[in-house]
Amino acid sequence: MNNFFFGIYPYIALSVLIFGSIARYERDPFTWKSSSSQLLRRRQLRLGSVLFHVGVLTIFFGHLFGLLTPLWIIDALGISHSAKQVLAMAVGGIAGVMALVGGGILFHRRWTDPRIRKTSSVADIGILGLLLAQLVLGVSTIFASAQHLDGHEMVKFMHWAQGILTFRSGAAAQIADVSLIFKLHIVLGLTIFLLFPFTRLVHMLSVPLRYFWRPGYQVVRSRRSAPLPAHSDAEIKQARVAAAKSRQRPQPAE
Numbered sequence: 001m002n003n004f005f006f007g008i009y010p011y012i013a014l015s016v017l018i019f020g021s022i023a024r025y026e027r028d029p030f031t032w033k034s035s036s037s038q039l040l041r042r043r044q045l046r047l048g049s050v051l052f053h054v055g056v057l058t059i060f061f062g063h064l065f066g067l068l069t070p071l072w073i074i075d076a077l078g079i080s081h082s083a084k085q086v087l088a089m090a091v092g093g094i095a096g097v098m099a100l101v102g103g104g105i106l107f108h109r110r111w112t113d114p115r116i117r118k119t120s121s122v123a124d125i126g127i128l129g130l131l132l133a134q135l136v137l138g139v140s141t142i143f144a145s146a147q148h149l150d151g152h153e154m155v156k157f158m159h160w161a162q163g164i165l166t167f168r169s170g171a172a173a174q175i176a177d178v179s180l181i182f183k184l185h186i187v188l189g190l191t192i193f194l195l196f197p198f199t200r201l202v203h204m205l206s207v208p209l210r211y212f213w214r215p216g217y218q219v220v221r222s223r224r225s226a227p228l229p230a231h232s233d234a235e236i237k238q239a240r241v242a243a244a245k246s247r248q249r250p251q252p253a254e
């Protein structure tokens with residue numbers, strides 16, 4: 001049982017996540033969106049969405065750093081296991097509560113506004129419910145972690161996660177004896193990975209980073225009072241060719 005959930009299920013979930021996302025992108029590119037409902041009840045959306053996204057993104061990068069940084073790097077940086085454990089609990093705890101409050105607002109808005117509910121699919125409401133359940137489990141792990149402030153439990157999770165990603169055999173055995181709350185949290189986390197390609201979570205893979213360095217443009221209103229004289233097709237073509245040629249002409253060296 002332990003071997004299935006923590007040795008085999010992670011590969012099933014990660015395979016569905018990767019290949020399912022590729023297949024959805026290829027087959028249904030027009031469904032690849034966040035399906036925003038911002039036209040409705042905007043103020044509640046803004047507060048809930050900011051709290052939820054800041055919290056979840058902090059947790060995401062926290063998990064990435066916390067679980068996947070090789071132990072020798074943590075040791076080389078002089079970060080004690082105990083300090084790392086306390087940092088995970090403090091930062092993860094604050095971010096977890098933020099995401100929980102934000103997610104709660106979003107869930108309430110989606111569930112109680114008849115217009116938003118009507119435009120929500122089962123997957124929209126379901127995935128938000130699962131994320132909230134995952135946050136409750138995650139925040140509850142803090143009480144279990146508080147029993148192991150020396151960080152030795154956390155080191156087991158690091159060995160497990162890194163063992164899975166590097167296809168090391170026996171990874172599941174690393175966490176065979178951890179508390180049940182951690183196991184439930186990990187299995188639900190993997191299930192969220194598995195469901196990812198079938199939900200609006202796919203919008204995470206399309207962060208519009210290009211937006212930040214796209215070339216700027218300016219819309220200028222003409223002050224002309226009369227319309228420009230009509231040009232023939234031949235004149236327009238001639239002007240285009242001239243413009244293209246002037247663009248190609250090498251600039252004189254300075």
Ligand code: HEM
Pocket residue numbers: 056059062063085088089091092093095096097131134135137138139141142145153154157182185186188189190192193
């Ligand atoms: C497969 C995916 C996941 C794995 C393997 C995982 C694993 C863990 C582990 C091992 C801890 C305990 C860290 C420690 O104190 O030593 C933890 C804590 C936590 N997790 Fe996750 N988690 C996953 C996904 C998620 C997701 C999707 C969320 C939120 C939506 C989440 C939210 C939290 C929170 C709030 C905590 C408590 C604060 C902390 O210790 O960082 N986790 N998780």
